[in-house]
Amino acid sequence: MSEMSSELFRGKTVCLFLHRGCSLLCPYCVSNASKIKPKKSIVDKIGMEKYAHNILKMIRGVRPVTIAFEGPGECPESKYFLPLAKTFFREGHDIQIQTHLQTSRIIESFLSAFERNKVEHRVTINASYHLGTYLDRGKKGEELREAWLDKHLPTVARYGCEVRVITPLTPAVLNDKQFENDLRYFKKLPNVTPKPIPLGHIYKSKHYPESYTSEQRKRVLYLLQKYNPDNWKQPSDPKHFDILSKLHLKKHNCHVASNIIQVLYEGGLRYCQSGKTFGNIDEIEKVDCPPFIKNPIPCKADTCHCSYMGYHYCMAPNFLSIDDYCDSV
Numbered sequence: 001m002s003e004m005s006s007e008l009f010r011g012k013t014v015c016l017f018l019h020r021g022c023s024l025l026c027p028y029c030v031s032n033a034s035k036i037k038p039k040k041s042i043v044d045k046i047g048m049e050k051y052a053h054n055i056l057k058m059i060r061g062v063r064p065v066t067i068a069f070e071g072p073g074e075c076p077e078s079k080y081f082l083p084l085a086k087t088f089f090r091e092g093h094d095i096q097i098q099t100h101l102q103t104s105r106i107i108e109s110f111l112s113a114f115e116r117n118k119v120e121h122r123v124t125i126n127a128s129y130h131l132g133t134y135l136d137r138g139k140k141g142e143e144l145r146e147a148w149l150d151k152h153l154p155t156v157a158r159y160g161c162e163v164r165v166i167t168p169l170t171p172a173v174l175n176d177k178q179f180e181n182d183l184r185y186f187k188k189l190p191n192v193t194p195k196p197i198p199l200g201h202i203y204k205s206k207h208y209p210e211s212y213t214s215e216q217r218k219r220v221l222y223l224l225q226k227y228n229p230d231n232w233k234q235p236s237d238p239k240h241f242d243i244l245s246k247l248h249l250k251k252h253n254c255h256v257a258s259n260i261i262q263v264l265y266e267g268g269l270r271y272c273q274s275g276k277t278f279g280n281i282d283e284i285e286k287v288d289c290p291p292f293i294k295n296p297i298p299c300k301a302d303t304c305h306c307s308y309m310g311y312h313y314c315m316a317p318n319f320l321s322i323d324d325y326c327d328s329v
């Protein structure tokens with residue numbers, strides 16, 4: 001890997017999926033949080049001490065590592081979130097938190113437990129602004145939106161850590177007159193970056209992004225190009241492919257296994273959404289530690305289910321531009 005390409009990676013990351021539960025119940029939730037009765041997770045099964053111990057054992061000797069608390073499922077609503085986040089942070093690892101941010105009080109308990117200069121540099125918050133959910137809920141939704149903007153975002157942003165505001169673009173969000181003002185407001189805050197994203201699941205019985213009308217599609221592309229251009233690059237000739245299409249990167253070298261390990265709800269370990277599990281955190285002695293693979297490996301999946309990973313771990317490090325990609329498919 002060249003020096004230039006290695007700058008693309010944010011470093012090694014272990015993604016933890018602590019539980020499937022979430023109180024917000026967005027209608028487009030990928031995990032159908034509203035329909036699933038949360039099962040016991042691997043942390044319930046083996047206990048928090050063993051879970052933390054096995055994760056630390058798995059990454060022993062690798063520095064720095066980001067421990068990312070991931071969704072779907074709101075990690076800060078798990079009783080294990082706070083003690084685990086503190087443990088990993090004290091062990092010298094960076095922390096990333098995916099959250100709907102209605103739990104800002106719990107996240108603040110974590111942030112305020114450490115010195116500000118450490119938090120500023122070593123914590124990142126991926127804060128989902130679920131405006132689509134709020135717009136669908138009338139008066140109650142207006143209150144939730146107001147609380148998100150006036151209370152929850154400032155509560156965490158004042159600790160100085162990087163906050164990325166992720167907004168799934170539902171049809172109602174695309175029509176909302178205030179939304180671009182919100183995006184401009186996020187841009188003005190020194191440590192906050194807006195990151196609108198297209199819908200990628202079923203919403204009101206329709207599959208997205210396929211079900212966007214041509215007008216909605218235009219608006220989505222405009223918002224992505226204007227406010228989230230690093231992650232969504234459009235080819236020079238979008239005739240046969242646009243950035244909302246799925247990526248097919250089979251056989252291309254991918255660096256994901258050198259950089260990411262996902263620890264799933266039941267403890268399975270895998271490198272990316274499209275790959276198989278290679279072990280379980282419960283039986284860490286059976287896994288080669290640390291299991292970050294040294295060299296890139298050819299993608300085996302027919303479809304890359306996370307275009308962010310496709311771009312950042314396969315295309316960009318191999319200098320495969322969107323135009324080159326379009327020529328190769």
Ligand code: SF4
Pocket residue numbers: 022023024025026028029030031033034071072073074099100128130
């Ligand atoms: S906040 Fe996330 S996990 Fe919770 S319901 Fe919404 S999309 Fe699902």
Ligand code: SF4
Pocket residue numbers: 249250254255256272273274275298299300301303304305306309310313314
């Ligand atoms: S290209 Fe996508 S699907 Fe293939 S290995 Fe990389 S992240 Fe996984």
